[in-house]
Amino acid sequence: MGMGTLPVAHKLSLASPFLPRHRRACRSPVQHCRRRRHGAVVAYMEPDPNSPAAILGRIVGALPVVGLVARILSDDGGVGGDTVDFAEFRRRVSKNCTVMDSQAFYDFNDRRGKVGDPFYVLLCCWLAAIGAGLLKSEEILEGVARLRMSNDIEYEEETFLEMMKLAREKRAKSKAQAPQVPMEVRAEKALEAIYVCCFGQDMVEPEDEELLCAMLNAVFPSVGRPAVKSMVSTLAKQVASGERRGPDAKVVSKEVAARQLKDLEFLKENKLDSI
Numbered sequence: 001m002g003m004g005t006l007p008v009a010h011k012l013s014l015a016s017p018f019l020p021r022h023r024r025a026c027r028s029p030v031q032h033c034r035r036r037r038h039g040a041v042v043a044y045m046e047p048d049p050n051s052p053a054a055i056l057g058r059i060v061g062a063l064p065v066v067g068l069v070a071r072i073l074s075d076d077g078g079v080g081g082d083t084v085d086f087a088e089f090r091r092r093v094s095k096n097c098t099v100m101d102s103q104a105f106y107d108f109n110d111r112r113g114k115v116g117d118p119f120y121v122l123l124c125c126w127l128a129a130i131g132a133g134l135l136k137s138e139e140i141l142e143g144v145a146r147l148r149m150s151n152d153i154e155y156e157e158e159t160f161l162e163m164m165k166l167a168r169e170k171r172a173k174s175k176a177q178a179p180q181v182p183m184e185v186r187a188e189k190a191l192e193a194i195y196v197c198c199f200g201q202d203m204v205e206p207e208d209e210e211l212l213c214a215m216l217n218a219v220f221p222s223v224g225r226p227a228v229k230s231m232v233s234t235l236a237k238q239v240a241s242g243e244r245r246g247p248d249a250k251v252v253s254k255e256v257a258a259r260q261l262k263d264l265e266f267l268k269e270n271k272l273d274s275i
Contacts, residue, residue, distance in 0.1 A: 083164055086157045089126040097218050104214035111208065112198045115148050123153060124193035125219045127160060132181040132189060134167040135160065140189065144197035187220040188231050195235060201244070204236040 105118040127140045216228045238244045
C-alpha cells in the first residue's frame with residue numbers, strides 16, 4: 001500500500017509553525033473521490049441573516065449551555081454568527097485536504113522558501129474566504145505584503161480579526177445586509193493575496209501554476225477545477241506581460257512596508273510594557 005503525507009491543515013492546526021512530514025496510509029482513489037464530492041466548503045460563506053438556518057443559529061448560539069455544546073459539536077462552526085478564526089479555518093480545510101493537496105503545500109514551500117510557508121498560504125485564503133465583504137481588497141493585500149516582510153503571522157491574524165469584528169459591528173448598527181460574495185470571487189482574492197505575499201513581483205512559472213491550482217482547489221473545492229485553472233493562468237499571463245506592475249497591482253512599496261514594520265515594533269514594545 002502506498003504511503004503519503006498527512007493533510008497539511010491537520011498539522012497546521014497545532015501550535016508549531018511547521019512540523020516534520022509524517023507518513024500515513026493512503027486512501028483509495030474511490031475514497032478520495034467520495035470525500036471530495038461531498039466536501040464542498042460552503043461554510044466560509046456568510047449566510048443570509050434572514051434565512052431560517054441563520055435565525056436558528058443565532059437563537060442556539062445565544063443559549064449559554066446549548067450554544068456551547070453546539071459550538072463543540074458543529075463541524076461547520078460559526079454558530080450564532082461567530083467569526084471563523086484562523087485555527088478553525090485550518091480545521092475546516094483539513095477535512096477536505098487529500099494527500100496530494102498536502103504535498104502541493106509542501107512543494108510550494110520548497111519552491112518559494114519562507115514566504116511560501118503553508119501558514120502564509122492559508123492565511124491568505126482565510127482573509128479572502130472569511131474577510132470578503134468585511135475587509136477591503138487593499139487592506140488584505142497590504143496585510144499580506146506586510147507579513148511577507150515581518151513574518152509575524154500572529155499579529156496579522158489578531159489585526160484582521162479586530163478589523164472584521166469592527167466591520168460586523170458597524171454593519172449591525174447600520175442594519176445593512178451582508179453582501180453575498182460568490183465563492184469564485186473569494187478564491188480570486190485569495191490568489192491575489194498569495195501572489196503578493198509569496199511572490200512579491202516574481203514570475204509565476206508553470207510549476208507554480210500547478211501548485212497554486214492544487215492548493216486553491218483544496219481550500220475552495222466548490223469553485224471547480226476549470227475556474228481555478230483559468231484564474232491562475234490569467235494571473236500568470238498578467239505577471240508575464242507586466243500588467244501586474246501597473247495600478248491594479250496593489251503591492252505595498254518598500255517605504256510604506258518599512259513604516260508599517262516600524263509601527264509594528266512600536267506596538268509590540270507597548271504591548272510588552274503593559275504586561
